[in-house]
Amino acid sequence: MTETAHKLPEIHLTDTLTGEKVRLETLEPGAVGIYCCGPTVYDMSHIGHARAALAPDVMVRVLRQLGYRVKYVRNVTDIDDKIIARAAEQGLEAGVIAARYTDEYHADMQRLNMLPPDVEPRVSDHLPQIIDMVQELVDQDLAYAADDGSVYFRVTRFDGYGKLSGRSREEMLESAGIRIEVDDRKESPLDFALWKAAKPGEPAWDSPWGQGRPGWHIECSAMSSTHLGDTFDIHTGGRDLIFPHHENEIAQSEGAHGDHTFARYWVHNGFINFAGEKMSKSLGNFWTIREILKLYTPEALRYFLMSVHYRSGLNFEVELPEDDLSDEEARRQARFPGLEEADERVAYVYTTLQGARELLATGKPVDRDGEVAEAVAGMRESFLDALRNDFNTPAALGVLSKPLHEVNALLASGKGVPKDVRRRTIARFVDDMEAVADALGCFGDDPARYLAARRDLKADRIGLDTARVNELIDARNAARANRDWAEADRLRDELAAMGVSVKDGPDGTVWDL
Template sequence: MTLRLHNNLTRRVEPFAPLDPACPTMYVCGPTVYNYVHIGNARGPVAFGVLAALLRRRYGNLRYARNITDVDDKINAAAQELGVPIATITDRFAAAYRADMAGLGVAPPDLEPAATAHIPQIIAMIERLIASGHAYAAEGHALFAVETFKDYGKLSRRDPEEMLAGARVEVAPYKRNPGDFVLWKPSTADLPGWDSPWGRGRPGWHIECSAMISAHFGETIDIHAGGVDLQFPHHENEIAQSECAHGGKAFARFWLHNGMLNLGGAKMAKSVGNIQRVHDLLQQHPPEALRLALLSAHYRQPLDWSDALIEQSVRTLDRLYGTLRDLAEVPAEAAIPQVVEDALDDDLNTPQALAEVARIAGEARKASSDEDKRRLKSELLGAGLALGLLQQDPADWFARGASSNDDARIQALIDERAIAKKNRDFARSDAIRDQLASEGILLEDTPQGVRWKRA
């Protein structure tokens, strides 16, 4: 079956073929690193990580980027509250984010561009927009002129007036149009800033992703993905500024958006206060169960998050790992079944793929011949591999703690501790050491670096 993806730009499920058959390109909007992320923020990385693995199997290669937003007003506020440089905040929580994703079994992207490392590219893109009449400078700001892009709103399917009415838009005297959005804004002496043609300042949020994509992928990418909450204004504005900066060339061919997590009947969000942090959940529940829970609904649909969902995922994995434990003496190597590949080819239909996992496990429990046992165990391991599940030893699963995912989480925490020590954030360094000690993890400083072992 050909890979088919729901393209939010066209509102249709379409066959996917990359511009370069040897190497598709994909960009997923990453975190703003000022605090720990909540479990809703992990849904995209988990789902699109499954897609990334599928693309690598299908095409043999992939260039996959997930960015880090490391300059932002929330970051500035956190740094000012603690009286530290923004890098102290961003280094800490970028490391924490990597640790959280590793704990959930999310493989790192090929590229992890950070906004502050692309200031020259951001300035250059703004200069091109101003030179072509799509942006203007005013009172130390640079702003995109929305009315110059006739297709503005094509992703969210709303006209500019409706979008303006439904959005929290700053109406400032220096704007020609209330809907014009900021590309560059001035920084006071107490805020981070960079020299630019418009004075010392910092970039707006939307231009960062456009400039980073252009720097690493060129004018057009195959897939741009992120949460559905980013569709407007973030992704809409990315399209406008990127296509105007590149003479009207298409910015992204496929737009994929994951649905939101709901908790207690409302969308999970820091602003609402109904969040569950990945950092905490990983210590309270088996990480693989959290991953399974995130994959249990189709990525485009909302997902109701609850303790019951996590408990159900644990019970499901108990049955699956129990099947593998019963087949421990059967030699087998993972082989992804075609029915699982077909399910993922159908717009990343993970619920259908999981149904196939359950079916294969059921047949494996009933198998009597050695040949059937080998085949079904291979299929069960392969089906799990396609979803990032069932890759640890059953004994480790039932022991709850020695998985490879947990090893990656521990190493990421050790890396975060090293960054904290480098930044003289000894309180954080000590807190990580104490956390690991409470988990029975002993650290040893050596000339070659920090080593760890379980007590």
């Protein structure tokens, strides 16, 4: 416990357990342990996975920027029914499938600029801890082995059951069996598997109950206590995991550890909804990260995901072409209005940063002490205030608007502002945008490189003939030099028809998509 730890800025977050926004009081001052339910690696990740990874990513970034020491743990579920099923389909070992999609997940996360977790535990590396935990629960009579060698958690013995999802055991019992058949190996319909007896041909490990594998929920209980302790600060995941997954984690962990609080705060991200054009079954109802990144930059996707608070639902509008195209081709030509807007916004920020850097690169070094235009002076603090308040990324992004306008105005004209104030304001903006970029994982690239990469991506997407564009631009510049406006405008229309917009500036003509 240090002096500075007490001075760290306050963080508030919404805890699913109470449904209220509360001040984060960490177990150990100045330090935060976060556990995130990571992917089950049986297929390519979709944008929902990106959202689930982004929520803790922003938390870790913000907490670290504010001076907290963070231990970020995100697991990989590499033993699971779906993996086994996929392996069987493809005639491969389950481990091969898991390894492949773990790699793909890492590749997606890296492209999306997600911080790597400090520890990334895999279920297959934690069998001893899992078995110990199941044994502990059996010893405490909180679990029982069935005749076939499966072990179930005895929900009737854990009084807190239902506290996260807001249900009572009585309610759940009433609705049990309505939608799924009750398994007669279980004492109660509410009981859930801690250990599943192996069927022939499935991956299996030795245990006191025979060959088998872990149930889904126990892994997170075992891995979180291994890497963060029996009690830790924040547990994150998608809303769908509240019940049963996280409810069961609480039962297992608090049961096994003698009623110690498991996670002190539960943070759940909302879902992505598909709106707009109704998607048919044949087209599938999800979009992979990989597909999206063929069409938009990773930062555009990040920005899009951050434009709505993590707890809310996010409408992912999709416009599919009307033509009678193959599913594959239709998906390749899909448009996403939300992403489109995000993409242009990110480009606007980078264009501003580029202009700012160019201006600062000329002339004398800037004296940082002294007056700065108001809109920019307060940006950093307001920005962080928004993020300290339940990691409110849309509010934080909103804070950037006025400074961006101010800087663009200053770049366009220094009129009415003392020269040193102008340069100092722009310099401050560039400096503080580094902190912004650090917190958001966005806007941190070199502006020129980003904008070029974005243009290339869009050119590829529409199959643009870049050489032809340059020819037309040259021809148009020649016409303009001759003040042949009719011809110049005709050429501009021709470019526009190709999707190219031109901008005539004092330093010549540039084009964009």
